[in-house]
Amino acid sequence: MNLLAQAPSMAIELGETDISIERPFFISVVIKNSDSRPVVNFPPIQGFIKKGTTTSVTPTEVNGKTVVSQVITQSYTATRPGQYRLPPFKLVVGETTIESEEVIITVRPAAISADSVATFVAPPGPIDRNDVFLSVSTSKTTVYTGEGFSLKLSFFVAESYPFELTFYELDQQLQQLLKILRPPNCWEENEGISDLSRHPVFFNGKRYAEYRIYQATFFPLNKEPIQIPSVTLKLQQLRPAVKPGGERKKEIVGYTTRPLSIAVSPLPPHPLRDRVPVGQFRLIENILRKNPAVGQSVQYNFRITGEGNLASVPAPVVPGSTPFDIFPPAEKEVINRTGGHVSGYKNFTYALVPRQNGHFPLSSYFQWIYFDLKKQQYDTLRSAITLRVGGTAVPEGDTVRVSLPGSIYTGIEQVDSSAQPINVQELLRRGVNILLIVMILGMMYLFWRK
Secondary structure, eight states: OEEEEEETTEEEEEOOSEEETTSOEEEEEEEESOOSOOOOOOOOOTTEEEEEEEEEEEEEEETTEEEEEEEEEEEEEESSSEEEEEOOEEEEETTEEEEEOOEEEEEEOSOSOGGGSOBOOOOSSOOOTTTEEEEEEESOSEEETTOOEEEEEEEEEETTOOSEEEEOSHHHHHHHHHHHHSOTTEEEEEOOOOSOOEEEEEETTEEEEEEEEEEEEEEESSSOOEEEOOOEEEEEEEEOOSSTTOOOEEEEEEEEOOOEEEEEEOOOSOTTTTTSOEEEEEEEEEESOSSOOTTOOEEEEEEEEEEEOGGGOOOOOOOSOOSEEEEEEEEEEEEEEETTEEEEEEEEEEEEEEOSOEEEEGGGTOEEEEEETTTTEEEEEEOOOEEEEOSOOOOOTTOOOOSOTTSTTTTGGGSOTTSOOOOHHHHHHHHHHHHHHHHHHHHHHHHHHO
16 A cells, blocks of 8 residues: 555555456545545546445544544546556645655456455345445354354445445444344454454455454353344435536435344253363463472463463362362463454463472363364363472472471461460569569558658
8 A cells, every 4th residue: 555645634545556457446535533524526547437435434532532534435447457657646625635646557457266355255135225235244153052153244335336435423323233233142252343444355246345344253151042133234325416516415325234043052961061161272381390399389380272262261170189289370361353263372370389299290180171163072181291299398489388297387277376475575564563563562651650
């Protein structure tokens, strides 16, 4: 992309200058911090035909203030392959004039297949309103309980669409749409789309621009089937003036999605099938000391990485009786939500304090069960580390001693807490006070005898 800004709040953005005959060329005007709708007269390009114009309006919060950004885009289609010169041109936007420098546009013959362009499978049935429609799509139609599926809300407009469309009040509309779209019995991981970027797609022999409005991954919490109802999005449409210089007709048009249903199947029988995570995971572990002495603390990291609902991943279940003290873990997670996938890791850091000598395979104490979607079966992540404990504890800064032979805490449970320790200083103070009282009484007795 070539970005040629002539003012802090406005810029001209040109599309790719090396394109095939099937691809359109774009000229866009980016307007920031303005909610007024200007009229832009885009220049003609020799050898190209003007197609539809689209406008997107995106409000964002900057330092507590709402900043509105607009992108007005004019598309052009080449009549034949070749090289075309787009001379420098000026655009008047409101009271501001912005300029673009000269570029050469190279249009190549159709040397690529349609498969090289992102393909979208259109929903069954006819497409109304001259190849403009709103679509809700899902990555899967059947899932297990706990298995993630992507849900995407997109607006599609054919490059040949003759009228100008504008998104308006999108935030307010989206809040209402999501109340309907979000399944109530699912965990949501929202990708957080912040701008309406254009994605070229191809289907039914035509090229479309896809504007992704919302995308998230959902994880069913039970086996209830998921129903996605229809939703409607309203846009503003401008029709060309009947006469040159005449008034353009403005109208509000609504586009409605088709309902979807997603079947949810229970996991295969297993004692823990209602509690195990679902996905594809692997174990990464490390330990800071493999050969500690009795009483020395050991830091052990148990990291689960992969793809699935990592936010709800539980810690490994540790047995109650072990040859070392195991303290509750510190948890840390990193989650990536992109392209309809949720991946990352969740780390559990334990402090272990051995109570006796010996060799202890940690696989006997740290295990994590999950349902592997690729294998379609339950699997267990087990530690491959063996802790070798030998010798007596040495005084190190990271050493913790709790209820160990020779420790200052040994036998603490048998100590009588009602027996108070002797305070020598307090005894001396009381003795001095008693002596003073005896001396005063003796002096009073002597005065009385006289």
